[in-house]
Amino acid sequence: MEDVISSPTTVTNFGGNLTFQPKYHYVPRDEAEVLAILNRHAAGKIRVVGARHAWSEAIVTDDALVDMFHFQHVHTERTADGEIWATIGGGCTLHRALDELARQANATLPALGLITEQTIAGAISTATHGSGRHSIAHYMAEIRVAAYDPQTGQARIFVWNEGPQLRAARCALGCMGIILSMKFRCLPQYSIEESIRRHDTIDEVLAQEADHPLQQFYLAPHVWKYYAQERKALPPEQSRRSWYAWIYRVYWFLMVDISMHVLVKLFAAWLRSRWLVHLQYRRLLPLLMWKPRKLVDRSDRILVMEHELFRHLEIEIFVPARLVRPAAHFVQQVLTVFDGADAIDDAQADELERRGLLGRLMSMRGSFTLHYPITFRRVLPDDTLISMTADASESYYAISFITYVEPRDAFFQLAKFLAESMGPLFAARLHWGKHFPLDHAQIKDAYPNLPEFREICRQTDPRGVFCNEYVKRVLGF
């Protein structure tokens, strides 16, 4: 077979936290080869890999790994009433898809995350999201998947464009089969206006949201002030790019993407100095931040940054919008204890004591200093079965915590504490593609559609070929 990499390959993900050796490593060139792989491994295990940007163990297998690298096509069409539709191959990166959409149809995707290095299929499979919109998966209108015919057991291609199958496939962690292509209705290319402002309280930040629905904001640790990227989409007639937009892009790349991250690495990872980390946020950050007002640029230039330049690891915790204020307060209290404080405010202490968590929190006092801003992004309810904002009547805020320090044991303790406490306290859900220290028993109440999701997966994978240990642990297969 030409499509199999015969020598054993070691696969490592972006975060460097996963390393494994699949027995078979395929890079199929066309759909016939995908079906042949499925038939050959019908009694074994198969996982699909995209750009390896997930931190959770979603791609891990010791049997067959399938890399859809050759499925890169992007095909656009315009309907009679002017709608722009794109069919995109499962192995295409977001970056390439955006370039092609711009080139072929002056169009863009309806939502984007912070980077564009992921494949579209990978982004769909874990409900990758940005701020102020649904996850990218929500906008997927049709999907072609290679899986098993329930009658014959043979591999075949399924097309889903409505009903529970589509809702399940919009975030399926690779459990419904191999995604061959997806279809999206695109947006005409548009511009965004952005202002950056510092705020003392989360109330001030949230008050901006009605006028800036695409905003995202950061809580700067140790100074506990907010920086908001206040963003709104502009109508075409106001979309003139600011003359200094390119200067700002150069500034952002040099000062934020590079210099700020070098300082984080230097102070937190190499010198391991709590004092210098505090200094960075209390003194240096306000000096380094250029806070433009009403900067206008193309949407994908504003929404995306070079967040992948330095290896790191992230956990992202979603809380319902109505609980974001107490959740932000809780996070701040927990982080100050991990940083060395010996007390939290009385009301919070009573609440934790009632739930048997206070002693555990205090036992970890001084064990980890968070050295990266905490990002808050608002994600609208998805029309999906199990994405992080599935089946919701309100938006969620995704709160993300990142470490650049290795080894990561102290961060893992913090992440576990936050995940285990914020579940019961704030009805929180974790991003499936990021660090995931919980198991099915701890999350099942937050995802009422999980039984239906598992049942739908069984219809095209009755033998559990597409399951690995991770999805068994978290999804309860």
Ligand SMILES: Cc1cc2nc3c(=O)[nH]c(=O)nc-3n(C[C@H](O)[C@H](O)[C@H](O)COP(=O)(O)OP(=O)(O)OC[C@H]3O[C@@H](n4cnc5c(N)ncnc54)[C@H](O)[C@@H]3O)c2cc1C
């Ligand atoms: C630097 C960085 C920034 C990030 N920013 C964001 C962000 O802004 N917002 C956000 O929500 N997430 C973000 N993420 C997380 C990332 O978007 C997700 O983990 C995404 O799933 C990674 O896509 P991938 O192509 O690398 O897939 P992989 O990591 O290779 O795989 C992820 C999952 O997709 C499945 N999969 C991949 N291809 C297929 C296919 N063809 N068919 C079936 N299943 C498939 C895999 O089996 C696996 O379950 C970021 C990650 C990094 C490292």
